[in-house]
Amino acid sequence: MKILHENVQPLAQLPFKYYKHNFNENLVVDPHWHQGIEINYLVQGDTLNFVTAGKTMKYHSGDIWTVNHRDIHSVNTTKKAPFLEFGLIIDDNFLQQQVPASKDWHLILNGINSTHDHYQSYQRIKTHLTNIQLLLEKPLTDLTRLNILSHFYGLLNELGENFNHPESNNHVNPNLSLLDTVMSNINKNYAKEIDGNTLATEFHTSLTTLNQQFNTNVQMSVNRYLRLIRLLNSRKLLLESDRSIDYIANSCGFSSGKTFNRNFKAWKGQTPSDYRSSFSKYHKIDTNCL
Structure with a gap:
């Protein structure tokens, strides 16, 4: 088994890729990683086991969570049930151009139980993701693209303001x-x-x-x-x-x-x-x- 890049849907003129898993059976997605940050939303489902760097988290309907740069992650479910999962993988070059400090971002968002003092921000993120998902189902016109971008920028702002906990890298220059x-x-x-x-x-x-x-x-x-x-x-x-x-x-x-x-x-x-x-x-x- 190889650790893979996930095959997701790119759209021209949008600074992210997206995926949508809609299934009604047990599922395993093999370990893979991305250069960019990923944000996931379990729109519908019972228990989804999401493994990041060997640590398993259990998510349920309504949960939103992030995966940081290059973190190896995989997915599995434990029972047959309707599931709908939606997610974005943010273009890392775009993000660093817009927010240079994002190269050191370390997001900690692991479902509703991890929100603590940022419950309202979590709800705004959910609204942004829901609107992006619905808009992506429409033909991508110039106005639709602008509408999507307005929610995308709002999403980035919420993540950076409320769920970013940069880790010290001891001034190591990345190679x-x-x-x-x-x-x-x-x-x-x-x-x-x-x-x-x-x-x-x-x-x-x-x-x-x-x-x-x-x-x-x-x-x-x-x-x-x-x-x-x-x-x-x-x-x-x-x-x-x-x-x-x-x-x-x-x-x-x-x-x-x-x-x-x-x-x-x-x-x-x-x-x-x-x-x-x-x-x-x-x-x-x-x-x-x-």
Whole structure:
């Protein structure tokens, strides 16, 4: 399994892409990431499990949440029920041109329960998203585009004013070219005997520099990112095949079944075998979204 960019709908003259998931069955969207910030709105649905950087949040109808730059995320549901999910992926170049400080944005918005003192702002965001969704269903005329942009700018203002909590990056200058290259290498070669030291050597940098880039841009060390990719791929094999635990461990780059068991239990709170028994019957992979 590769960590993918999501295939979403672009529209000319609008500074975002959008998606709309409308389904009535169990769903799994494989792990993927975006350069830009994503905002999601569960318009209708019971319980949607949204995993960001290995942490699972449960969202329900009416919940809105954000995904920060380059955060790996995936989606699954646990029962058959009508779901409608709508979301925007903001063009990062556009956002940084309009708001240069947005390169350091770290948005914390995880559903209605995370709004605290910003309940009214949350409701305004919901109104903006609802109007954007409805307007996108119409032919895109010049006036419709202006109407969409008015709600989009309002949305950005609410996010930046009330839900932005910038993290200190210790003045590390981002090297996105290096980061992208190393991430792509990990996504391709996670099953091999690689770690932070071997990657630093291969790409002619120090482990300290590599960790600084990962911590600044994806909020985790290079070895933690590598472990997460291995765990995400192991989870896919657990749910989609009947391969043995030792086979999956070896195929995903773990040194032994024991090491795999320990890491998987720390991640999901269950052994791989127990997780497979509990969840495999619920999952159907949605390849149309990827």
